[in-house]
Amino acid sequence: MDTLRRPFFLGAALCSLLVVLIELGQSFLLAGGQARPGFGVRSLALIDGVLLYNVVLMGLALVLPERVQGRVQGLVTLLLSLLLLLGVIVLGLTAFVTLTVMLGLLLSFFGFPVYLGLFGHFDRSGAATTLALLMTLKLAFVILLVLAQQRFLQNRSLILLILTSVVSGLLLGWLHALVPGLLVSVTDAIGAIVVAILAFVWGVLLLIGGAVATVKSIRLRV
Template identity: 45%
Template sequence: MDRLRAPFFWLAGFVLLVALLVECASAFVLDAVHQAGLEASTPGLGIRYLPVLDGLLLYTVLLMGLGILLSRSVIGRVQGIVTLVIAFFGLLGAIVMALAALGLLILMITLLVAVPFGTIAYFVAFADFPTGAATATLGLILILKIAFCILLILAHERFLQNKGIVILSAVSVGATLLLAFLIDFPPGFLASITDAIGALIIAIVGAIWLLILLIGSLLAMISAVRTVRV
């Protein structure tokens, strides 16, 4: 029972990768549609912001996988600097994404309450939110994330004792559920606003997590340097 069931672990990583690709593809496909000159409703920001959290989760799983394949000494040499770089640039990206979501949210609310012409402009630009497509995509993503959690537990029960991956997995699943609720619950013409709220929350949570990761990696590197000097 103490041995890692490797097939379940690698399958869990693959399922999480598929979920991440679905989130990214929702943006890439729509961009391709727009570049082709075709009509497409705005997809919102929420689904495209989920990779901020799921990318961190996949990176954590990747580190655990490398720990299985390589020795700890090899992993230790590169993990600190790689984590530091990812956390630094990821934090900058999350901040930019949060500001973008906040700006769009302010714009939409301003237009909505600026009766009558602003309201008309809002309905023309943002009221036609593809709620059905977004809900279906989020449903698929949620199923994949739940499958990831189950497979990870099947790989080894001790993963439940890893607080970092448990909390991050819970945050990822919770963010998906929250986004689905924010899109489905309000009237359809408000879905763009609530979707932007969800995107803003995801970006802020991701930024906080990346900041913690950045501080942790900095402290680890400082400790390693001091140890070498001693």
């Protein structure tokens, strides 16, 4: 029960990688060669990127000595958390400004035709297909991870991160289906803002963990 089954772990890592690539809009993974519209799907990469990083760390533990990994992990985590927080701020502010513009156009009599021309053609079916594919890959990731090592279920932070990822995808799909097609761009931006807030929380936690690990590593060297 304590042995890590590497083929299953590698399969889980591959699923996690595919999830992030799809969310970033890699054309070679998406039918038609086009990225999905809106901010929602892309915002999921902020959270799933953190999950992928955790999987990479677990994989490095298989090939690197514990002392080497401990020295490198803190600094890398610190740098990546700063990049994550920067990405959260940029995407969150962009989605918020876009949402403000859309609401302003909707509330204006002469702005409604402009809204229809700019934001009224959200590809809801394409986004739904992408979200369904993502959820399938996430389910496969969880199954393969459990098959690789049941003790992963005892890692509370990992479980919470997986739940955050799954709930974010479900929330985004629900927001897309909640309103008529003309208004999906609005709810998509709202979903992106919510996901950005969740990613910000995880970014802060990573930043704290990376800072603590870096300080400990420096003290050990001294």
